[in-house]
Amino acid sequence: MVVKRRIELGLLFSRTGSYSLISEACRSGVLGAIAMVNADPALDLSFVPVERDPGGNADAYGPLCEEILRDTSARHVVGCITSWSRKEVIPTVEKFGGTLWYAVPYEGFEASDHVVYTHACPNQHLLPLLDWVMPTHGRRAYLTGSNYIWGWEMNRLARERITAAGGEVLGDRYLPIGSREVGRMIEELRFARPDFILNSLIGPSSYEFMAAYRALGLEDAHFRPDRCPVLSCNLTECELPALGQAAEGLVAAGPYFRGVPGWPGAGNFGSSHEAAAFSAVMELARLLAGRAGAENWPLSQLLADRGGIVDPDTHHTVLPVIIARVEGGAFRPIKRWEAVPGDPYLTRSRQVQAPTLRVVS
Amino acid sequence: MKRRAIRIPNLGHAQAIILHRPHPTVQALTRQLTAIGLAVTQAWPELGPEALAADYVFFDADMGHDGMFPWEAGHPPIPMIALIGSEAPGRIEWSLKAGAHAQLLKPVGDNGAYSALLIARDAFDAQKALSAEIADLRRRLDERQTVVRAVTLLAARGKSEAEAYAQLRQMAMAWRISFEDAAARIVAAQGGPDDRSQRG
Numbered sequence: 001m002v003v004k005r006r007i008e009l010g011l012l013f014s015r016t017g018s019y020s021l022i023s024e025a026c027r028s029g030v031l032g033a034i035a036m037v038n039a040d041p042a043l044d045l046s047f048v049p050v051e052r053d054p055g056g057n058a059d060a061y062g063p064l065c066e067e068i069l070r071d072t073s074a075r076h077v078v079g080c081i082t083s084w085s086r087k088e089v090i091p092t093v094e095k096f097g098g099t100l101w102y103a104v105p106y107e108g109f110e111a112s113d114h115v116v117y118t119h120a121c122p123n124q125h126l127l128p129l130l131d132w133v134m135p136t137h138g139r140r141a142y143l144t145g146s147n148y149i150w151g152w153e154m155n156r157l158a159r160e161r162i163t164a165a166g167g168e169v170l171g172d173r174y175l176p177i178g179s180r181e182v183g184r185m186i187e188e189l190r191f192a193r194p195d196f197i198l199n200s201l202i203g204p205s206s207y208e209f210m211a212a213y214r215a216l217g218l219e220d221a222h223f224r225p226d227r228c229p230v231l232s233c234n235l236t237e238c239e240l241p242a243l244g245q246a247a248e249g250l251v252a253a254g255p256y257f258r259g260v261p262g263w264p265g266a267g268n269f270g271s272s273h274e275a276a277a278f279s280a281v282m283e284l285a286r287l288l289a290g291r292a293g294a295e296n297w298p299l300s301q302l303l304a305d306r307g308g309i310v311d312p313d314t315h316h317t318v319l320p321v322i323i324a325r326v327e328g329g330a331f332r333p334i335k336r337w338e339a340v341p342g343d344p345y346l347t348r349s350r351q352v353q354a355p356t357l358r359v360v361s
Numbered sequence: 362m363k364r365r366a367i368r369i370p371n372l373g374h375a376q377a378i379i380l381h382r383p384h385p386t387v388q389a390l391t392r393q394l395t396a397i398g399l400a401v402t403q404a405w406p407e408l409g410p411e412a413l414a415a416d417y418v419f420f421d422a423d424m425g426h427d428g429m430f431p432w433e434a435g436h437p438p439i440p441m442i443a444l445i446g447s448e449a450p451g452r453i454e455w456s457l458k459a460g461a462h463a464q465l466l467k468p469v470g471d472n473g474a475y476s477a478l479l480i481a482r483d484a485f486d487a488q489k490a491l492s493a494e495i496a497d498l499r500r501r502l503d504e505r506q507t508v509v510r511a512v513t514l515l516a517a518r519g520k521s522e523a524e525a526y527a528q529l530r531q532m533a534m535a536w537r538i539s540f541e542d543a544a545a546r547i548v549a550a551q552g553g554p555d556d557r558s559q560r561g
Contacts, residue, residue, distance in 0.1 A: 346373075
């Protein structure tokens, strides 16, 4: 058996607050991978978790990440759920030459030298989902989102894609993170009668919206999921308990759904959040294995000559894309693409450009 | 006035040239641009004719001078982004005169290139659209005298000035040409148009 060197690994997850269910899913993925690495007699390393809990407060992420990088030997941190918190942490990892492993779907348009993105970006979630829904259900959309970069950018991109396809956006409405005031959205939907709804709300806002939308569907058949489904790029199994019956008929895109074989290899995961966090830690272990001292290397050096799942240019990963519908409390896959490389700026995969409209005065 | 919509350029395989001596800033900027999807080349101390095939130029504002560009100073045919290290007023003034559409502060680190590309593209497009609009307005101003003469000619046949003006507008619409071009046609015909030509 090889001698294991102990490597501290930062964990930065909010175990309370409005998105704690996602934090817990990612955290179990990380801890599962750590246990597997530590038990593997062939690997010359073991991970020692160093945890900090920002408690759902975006402003606590930067200082707590700094605490990990300054006060411990950890150079790699797995963590952050919202894009807001990720943007808060990037200056810190840059300052200390550390790396953030980010295991949550996000809105793209970023490729930090100090971040690895192991979950999906829009060409791996939103765009395939829209390409599926428009021929299937129609091209008239209603967009909702939480009031921060994720909701805004997802809806901007959705509008661009839908308009380019000749569709129409009937409305878009945002709620502050944590707000449950979904009444106005439901009233607008009643009149707009779209073909589908894109839900980029997070946490309690999303739970409340889904419950209210289910009630609307019981009242008016147009709003049943088979006629006018709700689409999501961030809801996974880890939030189904909070949604209950309201999740029935929800259509989501992600790299993994419970029980689907393939990615990320070994094991059965509760959700894609757990799977992406697991794969982040396993990939880090693979990059460090057999290279004493590599735990202190900058990310660019670590990625230079060992291949693997991380694109050295963009730091995004190749993932399957699965579209799945909730039926009987579980996601059932309805469409699947294998091995789609992350394309954060949509410069590598987007072939068809929206027509440039001339302004006629 | 309503701002025109921003056009998000397709940056896949776009060409960027970094006009800067070899330096970590060039490396950091190249990394960012490559991640975004652009093809990047570096040039120093001046831009060759290959710049005319590029889509964006990043140029060193600290050591720059007019002779480094293969075009008339201040009239770049593509969007330009200044790489500013020393924020001295003289250097900023020179960058603006060189035609900078956006700037990025040195040392360049982990981010900033994407917004600089979008802002430079938008400023470049806006400048081009405004120049075209100003040229058009200037031409129309120059033709004011022609309009006055055409209205006078039409009014000379017993119409009020307002009626003559309205008639000229109708003619322009019927002929599907600009107001000024219609006026020029009437003046050229001396004595006004043949009224019968408007029938049928």
